[in-house]
Amino acid sequence: GAVVSQHPSRVICKSGTSVKIECRSLDFQATTMFWYRQFPKQSLMLMATSNEGSKATYEQGVEKDKFLINHASLTLSTLTVTSAHPEDSSFYICSARGPGLVTNEQFFGPGTRLTVL
């Protein structure tokens, strides 16, 4: 149980285009989803926290107009990287937690590797 999927697993795009990444909780309702960014050989940096049906809360230094997050349902959150540039190339990982889970543990998706040319 508590499986989180991400799509796509890899994406390559041209500079200036927008890319949408989906995060789904497959067998539980995710009231809260988190988006992380990971640079090579570094730890995960929290970008934003989203609760179903409300606006996301962004961490300091993360541009909310650049990284659009939508959490429209209890099983789906999307991250859209708008007007992507090479410096946005990174590994993006989502996680989710929901009601009814025993602990406040987060369950992680497999990640999406974004390469902007």
Added chain:
Amino acid sequence: GDSVTQMEGPVTLSEEAFLTINCTYTATGYPSLFWYVQYPGEGLQLLLKATKADDKGSNKGFEATYRKETTSFHLEKGSVQVSDSAVYFCALIPNNNNDMRFGAGTRLTVKP
């Protein structure tokens, strides 16, 4: 604020060697503590966890004990295998919110 510090890597061991990766934390109250493993090109997988003092988390031969007195959650395995080569992250969730705080990660390479 609450944070996690783990030993810097990389760590290189021979197969069947004993593994310790140190992790200490700073937190108010009683956070939940976790170890995650990340294999190349993949997301994070929960390895083990502990939610209160003196709890021992264990999985796949790995163990870690929640030590309140030393604010530590060191990861240990008695005999590592080549397949254990990965990056290991120590993490905590404070007891007053949902944010997970990660350590910097420790890269382990096990050689045959």
